[in-house]
Amino acid sequence: MAGDKIRVMIVDDIPETREQLRKLLSFDPDIEVVDMAGSGEEALERVLQARPHVILMDINLPGIDGIATTGKILEVLPVAQVIMLSVQGESGYMRKAMMAGARDYLTKPPSADELLDGIRRAYKTRQKMITGPLPQMVGGTTPVADGPRDQGKIITIFSPKGGTGCTTIAVNLAIALRNLIGANAKIALVDGNLQFGDITVFMKLQATRTLADLAPHAQEIDSDLLNSVMIPHASGVKVLSAPASPEEAGLFQDAEIEESGANSSFKTILNFVRREYDYVIVDTAHNVDSIFLAAMDVNDLMLILTRPVIPEIRGARLFLELLQKLNYPFDNVGLVINSVENKRMGIQPEAIERAMMPALVHIPLDERTALKAANYGVPLIMQNAKLPIGQALLKLAQTVRDQLKKVEAEAVAAQEDARQQVAGRGRLL
Ligand SMILES: Nc1ncnc2c1ncn2[C@@H]1O[C@H](COP(=O)(O)OP(=O)(O)OP(=O)(O)O)[C@@H](O)[C@H]1O
Numbered sequence: 001m002a003g004d005k006i007r008v009m010i011v012d013d014i015p016e017t018r019e020q021l022r023k024l025l026s027f028d029p030d031i032e033v034v035d036m037a038g039s040g041e042e043a044l045e046r047v048l049q050a051r052p053h054v055i056l057m058d059i060n061l062p063g064i065d066g067i068a069t070t071g072k073i074l075e076v077l078p079v080a081q082v083i084m085l086s087v088q089g090e091s092g093y094m095r096k097a098m099m100a101g102a103r104d105y106l107t108k109p110p111s112a113d114e115l116l117d118g119i120r121r122a123y124k125t126r127q128k129m130i131t132g133p134l135p136q137m138v139g140g141t142t143p144v145a146d147g148p149r150d151q152g153k154i155i156t157i158f159s160p161k162g163g164t165g166c167t168t169i170a171v172n173l174a175i176a177l178r179n180l181i182g183a184n185a186k187i188a189l190v191d192g193n194l195q196f197g198d199i200t201v202f203m204k205l206q207a208t209r210t211l212a213d214l215a216p217h218a219q220e221i222d223s224d225l226l227n228s229v230m231i232p233h234a235s236g237v238k239v240l241s242a243p244a245s246p247e248e249a250g251l252f253q254d255a256e257i258e259e260s261g262a263n264s265s266f267k268t269i270l271n272f273v274r275r276e277y278d279y280v281i282v283d284t285a286h287n288v289d290s291i292f293l294a295a296m297d298v299n300d301l302m303l304i305l306t307r308p309v310i311p312e313i314r315g316a317r318l319f320l321e322l323l324q325k326l327n328y329p330f331d332n333v334g335l336v337i338n339s340v341e342n343k344r345m346g347i348q349p350e351a352i353e354r355a356m357m358p359a360l361v362h363i364p365l366d367e368r369t370a371l372k373a374a375n376y377g378v379p380l381i382m383q384n385a386k387l388p389i390g391q392a393l394l395k396l397a398q399t400v401r402d403q404l405k406k407v408e409a410e411a412v413a414a415q416e417d418a419r420q421q422v423a424g425r426g427r428l429l
């Protein structure tokens with residue numbers, strides 16, 4: 001491991017404990033203690049500068065405790081691995097620590113072996129996170145980003161009814177695409193449900209920076225400004241959060257409304273995000289309003305969601321009819337049927353397809369997995385990729401990627417045809 005030591009930061013309020021841990025680690029030539037902090041506040045102040053790979057975190061700290069400090073650290077340094085140390089061996093503490101994003105949990109005082117093993121394990125996990133697809137997931141591993149950098153693909157997720165699974169699918173599709181394409185892929189997830197968006201809840205992120213910070217500066221947006229509001233998630237996906245409170249969505253109301261009905265600020269932001277990212281997934285509210293029309297103006301693929309229940313199917317059909325009236329190209333539309341339960345005597349997905357169009361995927365009903373993911377803020381594809389629901393979401397990512405590539409190849413071929421026709425005509429003239 002020459003020249004590439006494991007950088008460890010120690011956070012503990014008792015100076016003797018810090019020193020004991022430092023001494024234990026000083027005997028290992030692969031480990032370097034890069035900083036020691038006596039409180040959560042101190043750790044937060046210095047963590048970006050110290051850039052530790054692994055953090056040993058005391059759970060009981062004066063001021064912000066170890067669990068809250070962990071959550072905050074992972075917002076700014078999402079690949080850091082936190083090992084929580086506590087005198088309490090209680091499962092309640094352990095669960096809280098894990099929910100805050102800690103990787104491991106050791107009871108104080110740890111033996112030298114326990115500590116060194118834990119640090120090495122955490123470091124290995126970190127290396128996997130930054131060099132390849134997430135370890136829990138299955139799928140392809142092509143390490144190249146898709147598409148030219150100046151024109152990422154925008155995928156809008158929409159359902160005319162609430163509670164259909166838009167956010168679940170947006171979050172998991174973003175992560176599955178990243179897994180499929182590899183660590184080089186730049187994936188943005190934009191919460192276009194401006195009033196009640198909850199992507200940050202589904203991903204256990206703090207909405208410290210949001211679309212409300214961008215709205216007044218949409219027309220002057222540049223890379224630095226965009227970067228400053230994108231929130232990194234441990235999966236590698238970056239999130240552009242909805243405003244933290246419903247009234248802040250009003251900041252978009254002052255924007256010019258284009259002839260298509262699109263909100264010009266939101267559209268400018270989306271167009272800029274696609275310049276910086278390979279794929280941009282946009283979650284939406286359930287209305288055809290100026291925000292949705294902005295996404296519709298720029299998107300490459302729109303996924304319409306329905307569950308096999310009559311009011312939702314009716315809503316999706318009405319929406320398809322609206323698209324027809326607007327002469328919207330159906331090549332850019334995909335149907336996703338969520339919460340399919342084969343055992344129940346409900347409406348069969350095939351009947352929905354006959355009434356509308358073939359679906360890209362049927363996502364099975366799995367209340368336990370979906371609810372657990374929503375309540376814990378851990379996207380199900382990160383823990384349950386092997387279950388049928390996870391497999392269906394991976395299939396969706398693969399299908400979406402294939403379809404976008406096909407549409408792009410056809411557009412390139414059509415352009416080439418047109419170019420050759422013009423060149424041929426030139427020769428005849
Ligand atoms: N395939 C599924 N099986 C079981 N439950 C699911 C499935 N997909 C989503 N859910 C659950 O349904 C609920 C609503 O999902 P979600 O929030 O993703 O929908 P939404 O359309 O974004 O809703 P909202 O109207 O709040 O924007 C969540 O509790 C989620 O865990």
Ligand SMILES: [Mg+2]
Pocket residue numbers: 166167168193197198283
């Ligand atoms: Mg939602």
